[in-house]
Amino acid sequence: MFSYDLRDSIKWVYIYDLIRSDLGFNYLDDYNASVILNMLIRRLSNVYEVEDYLLELISNSHVYVVGAGPTCLQELKSLDTTPEVIVAADGALRCCLDAGYIPHVVVSDLDGLRVGDLRYSELVYVVHAHGDNVSRLLSYVKLVKGPIVGTTQCIPNGVLRIYGGFTDGDRAVYLAYYFRAKTIRLVGFNLTNGVIGKYSKPWLSTDTVASISKLRKFKWAKLLIDILSQHVPIYGTY
Numbered sequence: 001m002f003s004y005d006l007r008d009s010i011k012w013v014y015i016y017d018l019i020r021s022d023l024g025f026n027y028l029d030d031y032n033a034s035v036i037l038n039m040l041i042r043r044l045s046n047v048y049e050v051e052d053y054l055l056e057l058i059s060n061s062h063v064y065v066v067g068a069g070p071t072c073l074q075e076l077k078s079l080d081t082t083p084e085v086i087v088a089a090d091g092a093l094r095c096c097l098d099a100g101y102i103p104h105v106v107v108s109d110l111d112g113l114r115v116g117d118l119r120y121s122e123l124v125y126v127v128h129a130h131g132d133n134v135s136r137l138l139s140y141v142k143l144v145k146g147p148i149v150g151t152t153q154c155i156p157n158g159v160l161r162i163y164g165g166f167t168d169g170d171r172a173v174y175l176a177y178y179f180r181a182k183t184i185r186l187v188g189f190n191l192t193n194g195v196i197g198k199y200s201k202p203w204l205s206t207d208t209v210a211s212i213s214k215l216r217k218f219k220w221a222k223l224l225i226d227i228l229s230q231h232v233p234i235y236g237t238y
Contacts, residue, residue, distance in 0.1 A: 006231060007178055009162035016153040019166055019220055023213070029131025030154050037129035037150045038158035040141040047159045050124060050147045051179075057104060058179035061085045064187055065176055066103065067169040067238075068092040068112060068199040070207045072188025073099055079187075087176055090168040091199040092188060093117050107172040110136040114202045121145045126175060128152070128168070129160070170221040170228075177232050186225075186236030191218040 005011065020027060064083035066072060068091045076099035086103040088096050091112030096103045102122070106113075109128040118125070123146040129137060130153060141148070151171070152160040163178040165171030169189060176184050188197065196214065198204045210218070225238055 006164055006174070006228065009156055012153075012162045012164055013155050016166070019153075022220075023216060026131055027154065030129070030152070033129035033131055033134050033137065034150075034152035034154050034157060034160055036134055037127065037137050037141070037152070038160050040137060041127070041148050041150045042159045044141075044144070045147045045149075047149055047161070050149050051161075053147070054105070054124060054149075054175075054179045058085055058087075058176055058181050060180065060182045062183045062185065063087060063176040063181040064185045065089065065169075065172045065189075066092040066096055066187045067172075067189040068095060068197045069188040069190030070193070070195050070197040071190055072197060072199060075187045076101060083185075085176075085181075087172045089172040091117075091197075091201065093123075095188060095197075095199045105172075105175070107168055107175055109133045109168060110140045112168065112200055112202065113140065115140070115143060118143045119145050124149065126151060126163075126171075128171065164228075165221075165224055167217050167221045170224045173225055173228060173234070177228055181232065183233045183235065186234065186238050189225075189236065189238035191222045191225075191238050 061084050063085045065087045067089045072095040087105045088103040090108040093106045105124045107126045125144050125146050125148045128151045150160045156162055164174030194210050196208050196210045198207050
């Protein structure tokens with residue numbers, strides 16, 4: 001079912017239907033969230049200009065995608081080279097900052113970010129709409145200081161896009177692929193150890209055991225990264 005172009009947004013709508021069916025999510029909830037996000041961002045930035053910037057930034061680059069797993073800070077601090085491009089997944093933004101790096105892009109459904117994380121005008125914020133983050137969209141999108149692009153897991157409407165992926169982490173990986181990264185290195189991806197890193201949610205002060213629903217999402221994330229690894233070199237554990 002994944003033999004087609006992984007940059008084809010319409011084919012991703014079919015994949016999202018499979019994921020919703022497996023996890024018990026509701027299409028109308030996702031659709032309503034996408035309508036709201038489109039209304040919120042359509043006048044905030046020019047999506048074509050932001051995409052041109054992302055293509056210039058990422059194309060033919062060695063991209064580090066940072067997840068919010070338990071090992072993210074340790075891995076970042078042990079890097080022996082400065083990353084060319086950094087894409088942070090949700091709360092991994094704070095992990096990057098704690099390690100002394102300012103990412104170029106943050107991919108987020110906003111549930112891992114604090115208000116203060118929205119103030120960086122030099123970051124591109126790729127904000128995702130889904131059925132249970134409407135309140136975050138309404139509260140946080142207007143506070144974003146950097147360029148913003150909205151993504152959806154329904155048929156794209158208005159200025160919204162689909163770059164692929166499902167969770168913040170694997171969506172960040174697919175974003176790098178979509179904009180034609182030469183290689184992708186994963187940092188802080190711990191999809192199989194059953195633990196949520198403390199950077200994953202604003203209220204966490206320590207790593208915590210993953211819920212069953214989170215583990216099911218992680219299985220999809222791992223599958224999608226496995227598939228993508230056949231199309232672009234991906235380094236690092238996950």
